[in-house]
Amino acid sequence: MLVQNHTIRQAVAERSISNGGKTDAEKDLLCYRTQGFAPKGDQPCYLDWTLQDAKAKYELLTQRNIPVWVVEPVRGGRLAALSEEDTAKLHTLRPEDSAAAWAFRWLQTLPNVKMVLSGMSSMEQMMDNVKTFSSGEPQTQQETALLMELADNLKNALPCTKCRYCCDGCPQGLDIPMLIHAYNDVKFSGGGMTVAMQFDALPEDKRPAACVKCGACASICPQNIDIPGALEELADILSKTPSWAEMCRQRDEAARRLKEQK
Ligand code: SF4
Numbered sequence: 001m002l003v004q005n006h007t008i009r010q011a012v013a014e015r016s017i018s019n020g021g022k023t024d025a026e027k028d029l030l031c032y033r034t035q036g037f038a039p040k041g042d043q044p045c046y047l048d049w050t051l052q053d054a055k056a057k058y059e060l061l062t063q064r065n066i067p068v069w070v071v072e073p074v075r076g077g078r079l080a081a082l083s084e085e086d087t088a089k090l091h092t093l094r095p096e097d098s099a100a101a102w103a104f105r106w107l108q109t110l111p112n113v114k115m116v117l118s119g120m121s122s123m124e125q126m127m128d129n130v131k132t133f134s135s136g137e138p139q140t141q142q143e144t145a146l147l148m149e150l151a152d153n154l155k156n157a158l159p160c161t162k163c164r165y166c167c168d169g170c171p172q173g174l175d176i177p178m179l180i181h182a183y184n185d186v187k188f189s190g191g192g193m194t195v196a197m198q199f200d201a202l203p204e205d206k207r208p209a210a211c212v213k214c215g216a217c218a219s220i221c222p223q224n225i226d227i228p229g230a231l232e233e234l235a236d237i238l239s240k241t242p243s244w245a246e247m248c249r250q251r252d253e254a255a256r257r258l259k260e261q262k
Pocket residue numbers: 169170171172173174176210211212213214215216217218227228231
């Protein structure tokens with residue numbers, strides 16, 4: 001397994017996937033607009049294993065003999081900066097390890113993860129990552145269980161079970177469970193790259209702003225989720241989030257300026 005600073009575009013240029021798309025995970029693969037480098041929940045970090053259905057995507061890629069490359073293994077730094085309470089829990093088992101090291105060691109339990117594209121912004125982070133990947137010490141079941149417990153607390157999510165009871169009655173034909181999962185993701189991460197990529201690939205009439213607030217979904221939801229309320233909030237957040245294309249443009253512009261300064 002390699003650890004590299006690498007841009008998504010470089011990675012995308014080297015991979016391609018094509019499939020017909022039947023299951024949710026397959027649809028997600030097709031949804032991902034960077035031409036199949038990885039599914040939209042492309043960071044099978046321990047948090048997204050269930051939050052972004054990364055487990056199903058990982059298994060699908062593995063069945064098709066497609067190696068998994070992990071983007072944002074610490075969720076844009078969020079999993080490298082846990083609360084004091086969560087950090088203390090991790091330190092009870094491994095006092096020396098950083099939160100990032102825990103996330104990376106969890107990835108090492110997945111044999112089809114062949115590349116980890118870790119954004120590192122300091123020499124200290126790089127040394128820490130090199131130390132983690134050099135040791136290659138397998139994570140124990142007890143350690144993995146602790147991480148999953150932490151992930152459950154981090155999500156604090158709307159409890160959608162993906163039963164899809166709400167979908168048939170939606171006059172707008174929205175993929176409500178997918179949108180609720182996006183809502184949970186946004187609430188956790190405060191927006192960001194994953195959500196921007198996901199929604200860039202959706203037609204306007206399938207985005208949360210297309211909800212007409214008829215309430216048909218909420219009246220049938222066994223989890224009593226305020227679906228129109230969540231979609232309104234999600235639409236509002238998305239309206240303030242740059243598109244994936246804009247994020248790429250800004251990134252290219254920043255790289256160009258950096259190059260000119262050298
Ligand atoms: S409230 Fe919105 S999401 Fe729910 S059924 Fe009506 S249009 Fe669809």
